[in-house]
Amino acid sequence: MRSRPSPLRRALPWFIAGILLAGVGLPGSAFAESGLRTGPLIGEGHAIPASNRTEVVQVVMTDAPAYSPASFTANVSSNLSVDLFNNGSLAHTFTVSPIPNYVLPLNWTPSQLDHFYATEGALASVNVSAGHHAWANLTLNASITPGAYEIYSLIPYQFQAGMSGKILVQGGPGLQLFENTTDSLAFVPNILDLSPSSYPVTVDVLVTNLGNDGHTFTMSPLANVTLLPSNFTQFFQQHSPLTNAPIPSGAGNAAWANFTVYSPGVYQYICTITGHFANGMYGFLYVGVPIPPPPPPLSTAIVQGWILVGVAALLGVGIAVVIVASLTGRVPPPPKTSDAHH
Ligand SMILES: [Cu+2]
Structure with missing residues (x-):
């Protein structure tokens, strides 16, 4: 047994x-x-x-x-x-x-x-x-x-x-970057970039508070994944952030966020304080990949639209004038016979 x-x-x-x-x-x-x-x-x-x-x-x-x-x-x-x-x-x-x-x-x-x-x-x-x-x-x-x-x-x-x-x-001394937080709930700048010569690369970001509110500098560990205000809490429970540095309240206070990046890609960072991400407090770290050119601002696109409409209208008028001119040109006034005989 x-x-x-x-x-x-x-x-x-x-x-x-x-x-x-x-x-x-x-x-x-x-x-x-x-x-x-x-x-x-x-x-x-x-x-x-x-x-x-x-x-x-x-x-x-x-x-x-x-x-x-x-x-x-x-x-x-x-x-x-x-x-x-x-x-x-x-x-x-x-x-x-x-x-x-x-x-x-x-x-x-x-x-x-x-x-x-x-x-x-x-x-x-x-x-x-x-x-x-x-x-x-x-x-x-x-x-x-x-x-x-x-x-x-x-x-x-x-x-x-x-x-x-x-x-x-x-690993060597970290590559240094600088970031700021503001009371208008933004990271300034909201794009950071690095071009490391090898991986893993250690990164040290000095985050300075330009306003009074406290924030966090919290970075996704997964490249090329875009977070949403509705899912980031669950996401970070499943994937520990690369860094989750509290940025102390009070203007001029700063904190270092130190972390290691193992592969190229685009890493999103956000502030996890309730409501801040939803209000636009996020940014992207480009590691070893080019930053895409910024899209043309919306207001410029509208102006360009109106310019196109204006040009089209002017062209239309011009074409109409040419047509009228050519039509009237086909029936020229008869030459004066007195001019031929002097
Ligand atoms: Cu914040």
């Missing part, structure tokens, strides 16, 4: 999935918001909200001691969430050096490593006890230098025994 797994055991994967899902919904952790270079860094974070550009990497910590994988890539202008699982019986830390392309000397003692951590800080440092999960969140904004950032464990003698790795941060 086959033994069936107990209900509890069968429910376990769903239970874990539920916990992970709940973690995604939690607000950004203190690590993500306070900046990772300062302050107390040991502790558990949470998954950061999916509304930001988020990359998720899973890393297993073992008693070898080692990280698996030991190295992985991430992109500039992204939020990196590392899903850590310690499957060993020892505690480990996931600590990321803030200095790009700097290799920590393997012959350092634990106290030398502690001193480095204390003086230089870390992009993230999370302590994971045996058998536990934790999140390490790194904000890789546009100011971060691409390069290899070393991962190491602060637990004495683990680094020396080989517990190290690398995060390869790739």
